[in-house]
Every structure is written in structure tokens, then in C-alpha cells.
Amino acid sequence: MPLASTYWIGLAWLAGCLVAGGTVSAQALDKVTFGTNWVAEAEHGGFYQALADGTYRKYGLDVTIVPGGPNTNNRILMTVGKLDFFISANTLESFDAVAQNVPIVDVAAMFQKDPQVLIVHPDRGIDKLADLKKLTIFVSPEGMSSYFQWLRADYGFKDSQIKPYTFNPQPFLADKNSAMQGYVTSEPFAIEKAAGFKPKVFLLADEGFAGYSTLIETRREIIEKKPSIVQRFVDASIVGWYNYIYGDNAPANALIKKQNPEMTDALLAYSVAKMKEYGIVDSGDALTLGLGAMTDSRVKNFFDEMVRAGVVKAGLDYRKSYTLQFVDKKVGLDLRPKHQ
Numbered sequence: 001m002p003l004a005s006t007y008w009i010g011l012a013w014l015a016g017c018l019v020a021g022g023t024v025s026a027q028a029l030d031k032v033t034f035g036t037n038w039v040a041e042a043e044h045g046g047f048y049q050a051l052a053d054g055t056y057r058k059y060g061l062d063v064t065i066v067p068g069g070p071n072t073n074n075r076i077l078m079t080v081g082k083l084d085f086f087i088s089a090n091t092l093e094s095f096d097a098v099a100q101n102v103p104i105v106d107v108a109a110m111f112q113k114d115p116q117v118l119i120v121h122p123d124r125g126i127d128k129l130a131d132l133k134k135l136t137i138f139v140s141p142e143g144m145s146s147y148f149q150w151l152r153a154d155y156g157f158k159d160s161q162i163k164p165y166t167f168n169p170q171p172f173l174a175d176k177n178s179a180m181q182g183y184v185t186s187e188p189f190a191i192e193k194a195a196g197f198k199p200k201v202f203l204l205a206d207e208g209f210a211g212y213s214t215l216i217e218t219r220r221e222i223i224e225k226k227p228s229i230v231q232r233f234v235d236a237s238i239v240g241w242y243n244y245i246y247g248d249n250a251p252a253n254a255l256i257k258k259q260n261p262e263m264t265d266a267l268l269a270y271s272v273a274k275m276k277e278y279g280i281v282d283s284g285d286a287l288t289l290g291l292g293a294m295t296d297s298r299v300k301n302f303f304d305e306m307v308r309a310g311v312v313k314a315g316l317d318y319r320k321s322y323t324l325q326f327v328d329k330k331v332g333l334d335l336r337p338k339h340q
Contacts, residue, residue: 029062030229035074035083040067040259042271043185043214044087045252046110046281046291050240052251059236061229067259078219079104085218085233090114091211091302092146094321095312103220106322108234108292109212110241112284113205115183115275116147116213119191120200121176129207130155138165138172138180146311147209153309154208169194184278185271203278210302212294213280215322223323234326238291242335245272245281282336289328296324 036044047065050056056063066083068074075093078086079102086104088094094106118137120126126135133155139148139162151157163171165181172180173195182188184203191199205211216234223230244252249272257263275281285293296319303318312318 029057029060030232032056032061032063032085032229032233033066033083034063034085034233035066035068035078035087037068037074037087037089039069039262040065040256041186041263042253042256042268042275043115043183045244045249045256045268045272046241047087047237048240048255049244049249049252050236052255053240053243055236055239055243056233059232061232061236063233065259075217078217081219084222084229085216088215088217090146090213091215091299091321092306092311094215094217095303095306095316095318098318098320099312099316104217105220105223105320106212106215106217106294107223107230107326108216108237109214109294109327110216110237110292111213111280112282112286112293113203113278113280114147114209114211114213115185115278115280116143116204116209117182117184117188117201118179118204119172119182119188120179120202122197122200124176126179126200129202129204132179132202133157133161134177135161136163136175136178137161138163138178140165140167140181143181147204149309149311150204150209150305154305184280185274186267188274189267189270206278208305210298210305212298212302216292223325227325231326234292235329235331238331239335241281241291242332245276246335246337285328288330290330290333292327292331294322294324294327 034047040048051063051065066074074083075086077083088106097104118132120132120135126132144162148157169180169191172178184201188199188201216237218230253268256268282291285295285298299318299322303312306312307314
């Protein structure tokens with residue numbers, strides 16, 4: 001049966017509820033638990049928007065967002081059935097799940113671009129990514145096993161350049177001939193605030209690192225047994241992201257600050273502005289297929305890139321890592337401002 005548009009699905013569901021009981025009752029909602037991969041932040045804003053403004057409820061879902069953090073592994077909890085959905089940081093995590101024979105699948109990619117950047121001091125003659133080969137670079141162990149292998153393969157970076165990144169910018173600030181990893185949505189803001197200068201950033205996605213980020217991930221059994229819940233969660237999250245990026249995101253930001261009191265209005269505004277400026281959420285295929293878009297060609301391109309870099313094995317059946325069943329339906333395109 002052809003999949004109806006989001007509008008007609010939502011209208012049919014709402015009509016059924018009204019006929020049955022006159023109002024949409026809490027008992028009519030499907031309970032969903034969704035684990036994030038870090039504490040509440042703007043990079044999760046669309047999900048919080050869909051919760052805070054009632055979008056999930058409009059799609060028949062009673063969603064609980066379970067924040068992640070340094071001492072929380074929500075991905076494991078999702079894998080063992082304690083959570084229904086999870087935010088996967090990048091496509092590589094999904095490839096690794098296939099390699100480990102873990103039956104979890106990406107069902108939407110909310111970030112068309114990985115927000116990973118390398119940050120350098122201004123006015124140091126660093127004009128292109130290849131120029132960073134002459135700098136010391138602060139990289140985390142996760143970065144060493146992922147994007148840095150790509151930098152080695154495609155740009156000739158060397159292991160001898162690396163020093164451990166401990167999520168503290170001070171070593172970078174003290175050495176003008178260094179670079180450090182970060183997210184375009186956060187670390188440059190912290191550096192500018194702490195040191196009083198605007199750093200130069202290189203978004204790896206714009207340099208050829210082609211993986212998706214902030215993917216919605218779930219267990220294969222949920223896809224097989226509860227496809228309607230998956231579809232409604234994906235669609236509602238897409239609507240949430242459109243409203244967070246382009247609409248009134250005050251409801252989401254209030255909820256984010258409630259769950260993460262250390263979050264500031266200034267950082268939230270900065271993060272949203274950078275997501276828009278760099279097309280983190282809405283660019284590429286999402287411009288025509290809607291937010292959350294994924295394509296076979298894009299995943300294959302990234303897989304081939306990672307094989308070349310030695311990060312994944314050529315024989316891996318990477319197609320098991322994702323499905324296009326729930327995306328590319330142009331959901332929410334009408335919510336994008338006309339000038340975009």
C-alpha cells in the first residue's frame with residue numbers, strides 16, 4: 001500500500017481518536033523512549049521542540065527523552081531494549097554495528113553534515129585544510145579512529161602531529177601553532193568567549209568527509225513489528241527540526257535549559273545560527289527530499305571513503321546499517337521559509 005503523506009496520516013489518526021473519545025487522550029498515545037548521546041543541547045533541539053510544542057503528541061506518541069552524558073551509555077540501553085530510539089553520532093557507528101552483528105538500523109539522518117571541525121588560530125597562514133599538516137593537532141581517541149584516518153588517507157596527515165584532546169581548549173590556546181577538534185556549533189563559541197578572538201574553522205564535511213550525523217537509530221525488531229511508531233517518530237522529529245531551525249524555538253530551549261541548567265541562551269542562539277549558516281541540518285538531499293534525508297549513493301560514497309581510509313573493511317554489508325523506508329517523503333517541506 002502506498003504510504004500516505006504525513007498530513008493525511010496525522011488527520012486520519014486524529015479523526016479516529018475524536019470518533020472514539022471526543023479528545024486525544026493520554027491512553028491513546030504510544031509510549032516511546034528516546035535516548036540522546038549527550039546532555040541536552042541545541043544539537044538535539046529539534047527533538048526537544050517536537051516534545052515541547054506537542055508535535056509528538058499530535059502524531060500519537062508519548063515521548064520521553066532520556067539525556068546522555070559522560071557516565072551514560074544510552075546506545076547500549078537502546079540495544080538491549082531499555083530504550084526505543086537513540087541518536088547515533090555518525091554513520092561510522094552504524095557500520096560498526098553491522099561489523100559487530102548488532103541488529104540496529106539508522107532510520108533518518110537529521111544532520112546532513114557532520115558538524116566536526118578542526119579549529120586553528122587566526123592569522124597563522126592557514127588558508128586550506130592541507131595547511132594543517134604543519135600543525136600540532138589535538139584529537140580525541142574517537143577522532144583518531146574515524147576522521148583522522150580519512151585525513152591521513154586523503155590529505156597526508158601524520159600520526160606524529162597528534163596530541164591527546166581532553167575536551168579542554170587550554171593547550172590549544174597556549175600553542176598558536178596548533179589545531180583542535182570541535183563541533184562548529186559549540187567549541188568556536190567557547191574559544192571566542194574565553195580568549196577574545198574568533199578562531200578559524202574547517203568543517204570536515206565541506207572538505208569531503210561525507211558521513212551523516214545525528215541519526216535516529218533503532219532496533220531491527222521495532223522496524224519489523226512497529227513500523228507505524230517508527231514512521232510517526234521520524235515524521236514528528238522532522239517537523240520538530242523544521243520548527244526548531246526556522247520557527248519559534250523558545251519551547252525547546254526552555255526544556256533544554258531545564259534538563260541542562262549549564263546551557264545558556266547565548267550558546268543556544270549561536271548553535272542554531274551555525275547550523276543554519278553551514279547547512280548542518282538543511283542542505284544537500286534534504287532540500288528536495290525533506291529533513292532526515294538519506295540516499296543509497298551518499299551512504300555508498302561514505303562507505304567507499306572509509307574503506308579507502310582503512311576504517312572499515314571492504315567486504316562489510318554496509319546496507320544493513322540503514323533503511324530508506326521512513327525518509328525522503330518530503331515531510332515538512334512546507335515549513336521551510338520560502339527564501340531558503
